[in-house]
Amino acid sequence: xxxxxxxxxxxxxxxxxxxxxxxxxxxxxxxxxxxxxxxxxxxxxxxxxxxxxxxxxxxxxxxxxxxxxxxxxxxxxxxxxxxxxxxxxxxxxxxxxxxxxxxxxxxxxxxxxxxxxxxxxxxxxxxxxxxxxxxxxxxxxxxxxxxxxxxxxxxxxxxxxxxxxxxxxxxxxxxxxxxxxxxxxxxxxxxxxxxxxxxxxxxxxxxxxxxxxxxxxxxxxxxxxxxxxxxxxxxxxxxxxxxxxxxxxxxxxxxxxxxxxxxxxxxxxxxxxxxxxxxxxxxxxxxxxxxxxxxxxxxxxxxxxxxxxxxxxxxxxxxxxxxx
Numbered sequence: 001x002x003x004x005x006x007x008x009x010x011x012x013x014x015x016x017x018x019x020x021x022x023x024x025x026x027x028x029x030x031x032x033x034x035x036x037x038x039x040x041x042x043x044x045x046x047x048x049x050x051x052x053x054x055x056x057x058x059x060x061x062x063x064x065x066x067x068x069x070x071x072x073x074x075x076x077x078x079x080x081x082x083x084x085x086x087x088x089x090x091x092x093x094x095x096x097x098x099x100x101x102x103x104x105x106x107x108x109x110x111x112x113x114x115x116x117x118x119x120x121x122x123x124x125x126x127x128x129x130x131x132x133x134x135x136x137x138x139x140x141x142x143x144x145x146x147x148x149x150x151x152x153x154x155x156x157x158x159x160x161x162x163x164x165x166x167x168x169x170x171x172x173x174x175x176x177x178x179x180x181x182x183x184x185x186x187x188x189x190x191x192x193x194x195x196x197x198x199x200x201x202x203x204x205x206x207x208x209x210x211x212x213x214x215x216x217x218x219x220x221x222x223x224x225x226x227x228x229x230x231x232x233x234x235x236x237x238x239x240x241x242x243x244x245x246x247x248x249x250x251x252x253x254x255x256x257x258x259x260x261x262x263x264x265x266x267x268x269x270x271x272x273x274x275x276x277x278x279x280x281x282x283x284x285x286x287x288x289x290x291x292x293x294x295x296x297x298x299x300x301x302x303x304x305x306x307x308x309x310x311x312x313x314x315x316x317x318x319x320x321x322x323x324x
Contacts, residue, residue, distance in 0.1 A: 005029035221316035
């Protein structure tokens, strides 16, 4: 059965989905009857020009057997299409916060704050879609100082509440929260979407930066283990460079550390009270984790990997603390 190869190719380009054809149908599209070297060259060039491939190759099967015409694999990345970190990465920014109605009693509001350990509560006059401000221990105290003696929430509301959308860049949210102590996240339909506090921002930045801090300390310990123990010329021989000459230990990469520590001759010079093979295996595992950290994987590293780095840092602290 004849097929319109060129229409199929356009479909594959659009949806990147493979299509089934036979070798004969592929060659027939160019009015070729046989798989001669010249005809194969022409077909292969057409496939290459259109970033296509066939599996299995048409020369590996009978000409009437089915082969799969597909787009060549496209390079991908785990980095999201939107590289901006937004506040919706914070759990609190995507959970409807506890709030109180403007007509509620002050006792209800203070009870909610005490039970939940909150410093403030959003105040609404129409459920989740009626944000008018907030009440906090501070607004209550200020009102009391100024002579307010009401037992209703409405008399203690501050309408100057910071509002953010779920797609607000995290770095901008930091500025807002730093200025106002917290911000209420409002969805497109004007409903309460979440709340972000200084503690939420701090926790997020600790989670994101701690692995970098730990890795920096770990590498500093490794460099200190080599300090004044190894000749510069030995480093240059072991860790050859074409782009940049090694002038100090600071020029070494993490892979270089493994090479140096893995060299039996240099290992003896370092006088480390450890079994070399086990030490290197752990370093190599850390190297793989380091690659995940430095490549800014959006999901970060899991608790087990973080614990692995922490354990290695703790161990290296012990090793370096006794060295002169």
